[in-house]
Amino acid sequence: MPRVKGSVQTRAKRKKWIGRAKGSYGKKSNCYKSARSAATKALVYAFRDRKKKKSEFRALWITRINIACREHDISYSKFVNGLKKANVLLDRKQLSEIAIHQPDAFKQLVEISRTV
16 A cells, blocks of 8 residues: 655645735744744733633723712712612613613613612
8 A cells, every 4th residue: 555645635735724824923923833822822911811801891981880880979889789679670881771772771770770
C-alpha cells in the first residue's frame, strides 16, 4: 500500500486558522502558530464577552432610570421598590426606554411608585 502524505489536509487546517485570525496585526495574521494563538484568544474573549454584555446593558438601563428618577426627585431604589409594591411588572429595559422616549408616562410611573 502506498504512503499517503497529508499535505492537503494540513494546509487546509492551517488556512482555516489563518482565516480566523484575519484582521489581526502583523505576524498574527500570517504565521500559523501566531495566528492560531491569536484566534484562540479571540474566541475566548468572544465567549466571555457574550456573557458580560448582559450585565453591561443592565447597568446602562439602571443608570438611565436613575437619571430619570433624579429629575423627578426620587431615588432609584425607592422608585423600583414602589413599583414592586404596586405590582407594576416592567423590567429595567422597558423602564429605560419609557424614561427616554415617553417622559410623561415615566412621570406617571413615578407617581404610582410614590403613592404606594
